Amino acid sequence: xxxxxxxxxxxxxxxxxxxxxxxxxxxxxxxxxxxxxxxxxxxxxxxxxxxxxxxxxxxxxxxxxxxxxxxxxxxxxxxxxxxxxxxxxxxxxxxxxxxxxxxxxxxxxxxxxxxxxxxxxxxxxxxxxxxxxxxxxxxxxxxxxxxxxxxxxxxxxxxxxxxxxxxxxxxxxxxxxxxxxxxxxxxxxxxxxxxxxxxxxxxxxxxxxxxxxxxxxxxxxxxxxxxxxxxxxxxxxxx
Amino acid sequence: xxxxxxxxxxxxxxxxxxxxxxxxxxxxxxxxxxxxxxxxxxxxxxxxxxxxxxxxxxxxxxxxxxxxxxxxxxxxxxxxxxxxxxxxxxxxxxxxxxxxxxxxxxxxxxxxxxxxxxxxxxxxxxxxxxxxxxxxxxxxxxxxxxxxxxxxxxxxxxxxxxxxxxxxxxxxxxxxxxxxxxxxxxxxxxxxxxxxxxxxxxxxxxxxxxxxxxxxxxxxxxxxxxxxxxxxxxxxxxx
DNA sequence: CATACTGTGTACGCTAGCGCACGGAAGCGA
DNA sequence: TCGCTTCCGTGCGCTAGCGTACACAGTATG
Numbered sequence: 001x002x003x004x005x006x007x008x009x010x011x012x013x014x015x016x017x018x019x020x021x022x023x024x025x026x027x028x029x030x031x032x033x034x035x036x037x038x039x040x041x042x043x044x045x046x047x048x049x050x051x052x053x054x055x056x057x058x059x060x061x062x063x064x065x066x067x068x069x070x071x072x073x074x075x076x077x078x079x080x081x082x083x084x085x086x087x088x089x090x091x092x093x094x095x096x097x098x099x100x101x102x103x104x105x106x107x108x109x110x111x112x113x114x115x116x117x118x119x120x121x122x123x124x125x126x127x128x129x130x131x132x133x134x135x136x137x138x139x140x141x142x143x144x145x146x147x148x149x150x151x152x153x154x155x156x157x158x159x160x161x162x163x164x165x166x167x168x169x170x171x172x173x174x175x176x177x178x179x180x181x182x183x184x185x186x187x188x189x190x191x192x193x194x195x196x197x198x199x200x201x202x203x204x205x206x207x208x209x210x211x212x213x214x215x216x217x218x219x220x221x222x223x224x225x226x227x228x229x230x231x232x233x234x235x236x237x238x239x
Numbered sequence: 240x241x242x243x244x245x246x247x248x249x250x251x252x253x254x255x256x257x258x259x260x261x262x263x264x265x266x267x268x269x270x271x272x273x274x275x276x277x278x279x280x281x282x283x284x285x286x287x288x289x290x291x292x293x294x295x296x297x298x299x300x301x302x303x304x305x306x307x308x309x310x311x312x313x314x315x316x317x318x319x320x321x322x323x324x325x326x327x328x329x330x331x332x333x334x335x336x337x338x339x340x341x342x343x344x345x346x347x348x349x350x351x352x353x354x355x356x357x358x359x360x361x362x363x364x365x366x367x368x369x370x371x372x373x374x375x376x377x378x379x380x381x382x383x384x385x386x387x388x389x390x391x392x393x394x395x396x397x398x399x400x401x402x403x404x405x406x407x408x409x410x411x412x413x414x415x416x417x418x419x420x421x422x423x424x425x426x427x428x429x430x431x432x433x434x435x436x437x438x439x440x441x442x443x444x445x446x447x448x449x450x451x452x453x454x455x456x457x458x459x460x461x462x463x464x465x466x467x468x469x470x471x472x473x474x475x476x477x478x
Numbered sequence: 479c480a481t482a483c484t485g486t487g488t489a490c491g492c493t494a495g496c497g498c499a500c501g502g503a504a505g506c507g508a
Numbered sequence: 509t510c511g512c513t514t515c516c517g518t519g520c521g522c523t524a525g526c527g528t529a530c531a532c533a534g535t536a537t538g
Contacts (some may be wrong), residue, residue: 061380064459069380086369087362088471092463093376119355123326130325133372137332140379141300141308144419148525171485180383185525187486203485203534220303224331232327387495410515421496426516442504442515481538492526498519505514 005030007104009053011077011233012124020118024111028104033057033097035169039080040095048105049081055101056162058178060094069143069180070155072135073098075162077233082129084108085115085122098178099159099168127232134228142221143180151179152189153218156199156208161226166208193217244269246343248292250316250472251363259357267343272296272336274408278319279334287344288320294340295401297417299333308382308419309394311374312337314401316472321368323347324354324361337417338398338407366471373467381460382419390418391428392457395438399447400465410443432456 007028008014013021029048033039033055040046042062050057056075062068071093074080080103083091115122142151155178159168172190176183190206193199198213199206208214215222246267247253252260268287272278272294279285281301289296295314301307310332313319319342322330354361381390394417398407411429415422429445432438437452438445447453454461 059376061376063380063384067380067384069383071376071379083369085365086372087366088369091369092373092467116358126324127326129368130322130327130330133325133375134331136372136375136379137298137300137310140310140375140382141302141306141419143379143382144308145302145306173485180380182526183486184488184527187488188525191487201486228327228331412515422516423497423518424495426518427495430517440516479538482536484535485533487532488530490528492528493524494526495524496522498521500518502517503515505512507512508510 005053005102007051007053009076010051010079010104012079012128013051013104015124015233016121020114020121023114023118024106027106027110029106031103031105033101033103035097035100037097038094039097040091040093042092042094043090045089046081046084047108049079049084049108049111050103050105051079052076052103053101054164055097055103056099056159057103058096058098060096060178061092062094067180068094068177069139070178071139072132073158073162074132077162077229078128078132079125081108082125082132085112085125086129098170098174099163131229131232135225138221138225142219146219146221148179148181148185149189149192150217150219150221152186152193153214154222155179156206157211157214157218157222158225160208160211166211168206168208169204170206171204244292244341246290246292248315249290249318249343251318251367252290252343254363255360259353259360262353262357263345263349266345266349268345270342270344272340272342274336274339276336277333278336279330279332281331281333282329284328285320285323286347288318288323288347288350289342289344290318291315291342292340293403294336294342295338295398296342297335297337299335299417300331301333306419307333307416308378309417310378311371312397312401313371316401316468317367317371318364320347321364321371324351324364325368337409337413338402370468370471374464377460377464381458385458385460387418387420387424388428388431389456389458389460391425391432392453393461394418395445395447396450396453396457396461397464399450405447405450407445407447408443409445 039050039057052075057080058070059072060068061071080095172186173183176186198210199208278289291314295312296319297309298311299307300310319334411425412422415425437449438447
């Protein structure tokens with residue numbers, strides 16, 4: 001196992017004790033996630049959970065007419081497939097790779113067994129789930145009350161927090177799908193940010209130039225979510 | 240304990256086995272919930288969880304400027320205070336009584352102990368939490384894509400499902416707070432429903448006259464949520 | 479080098495919902 | 509009975525975002 005591909009780049013796996021990690025490690029399977037890959041389909045039984053390391057996965061709620069909205073985003077701090085240990089087996093939402101990279105996956109049954117056996121793992125995952133719930137709630141209120149400009153800033157910052165670089169590979173069309181708005185709306189808002197010197201983008205590549213500038217424009221929702229993630233997931237890395 | 244006030248009117252308590260229920264029963268404390276009571280305040284440590292019997296509680300996300308949005312609603316099918324067993328202790332959202340009635344409350348520590356001890360209770364609560372997550376996700380997408388008319392229908396139906404009667408005590412002002420819209424907007428949408436003969440209302444009392452009519456107007460979000468609740472919470476009542 | 483496609487810019491009319499302001503009617507309390 | 513508050517109706521101008529249409533520049537493909 002190279003350093004480049006270390007499962008413990010995922011914060012949840014990193015938070016496990018040596019013993020607990022050794023239990024799971026042999027079953028962790030490296031997976032390359034490509035942009036647009038679907039990890040979870042609405043109503044389909046999942047066979048694996050995914051622990052992203054340097055990839056980002058979006059949880060989307062898709063409606064009959066194809067309109068969609070991102071309800072949460074998962075990076076190295078989290079896990080994709082919570083319904084496996086929550087007991088529902090399936091969910092009505094989808095999980096799409098938003099930023100290509102790596103993840104480690106684990107057969108659902110193995111995770112469930114360990115979830116029931118180890119109260120440490122259980123508490124860890126439940127705290128993470130609560131953070132996810134906060135993100136979803138804040139997304140709902142943000143959708144309702146804030147301008148597209150602010151939501152775009154929030155989205156960029158949430159993505160940035162989950163990336164090793166300050167460049168994200170993402171077309172305006174895709175961002176529009178995530179935010180549940182028109183592509184033209186994203187063009188306009190992104191144009192404002194570019195003219196303000198906060199970002200620069202070119203054909204699917206967005207570079208963040210002035211992060212503090214984005215933070216000055218974003219609505220409170222970003223801070224609320226970040227604070228709650230920090231509060232709930234600030235465990236120490238054991239050996 | 241009279242039949243009128245039976246804790247097992249709450250579906251979660253009703254789903255427990257006789258033994259498990261007997262464990263908790265001595266500690267269940269009857270509570271009268273009045274319209275507008277706050278059960279959970281943002282960031283405050285909660286000392287109790289609440290099992291509504293014939294009351295309805297709204298989970299709200301409130302922002303700095305006072306604007307709010309309901310992210311989920313809890314009735315006899317659920318429990319208020321999931322962050323106690325999820326491990327976070329607090330949440331950034333509020334829980335407000337939306338329809339007066341009864342609930343049974345339990346000290347948080349007792350629930351936590353039992354949650355860790357009994358895997359049945361644990362699975363029950365986690366499945367419920369997953370249903371709640373679905374409701375929140377669907378609320379987010381509904382906020383984004385559907386008209387106020389449709390959202391009002393969804394809200395009425397979700398409330399109706401949790402009420403023994405077809406009349407709800409609720410001003411348009413309060414509904415506006417829940418949906419995160421203007422009061423005037425609710426007046427207009429409710430007026431349409433009234434003119435169509437689906438509901439009738441008068442100074443804070445709304446009576447539903449034609450439920451199928453509402454179901455014909457509501458967006459798909461209502462059905463998605465209801466189906467998921469049925470799927471996840473359709474346990475048999477043990478003795 | 480021609481062609482097609484993908485990603486972005488722009489414009490224009492349209493509508494839902496907002497903010498505000500006001501009026502009126504029902505109920506409640508002194 | 510009077511006065512006050514709560515609740516609902518209505519109107520008006522405004523704006524953000526929608527739907528649509530089209531232009532154009534990179535990029536890939538033949």
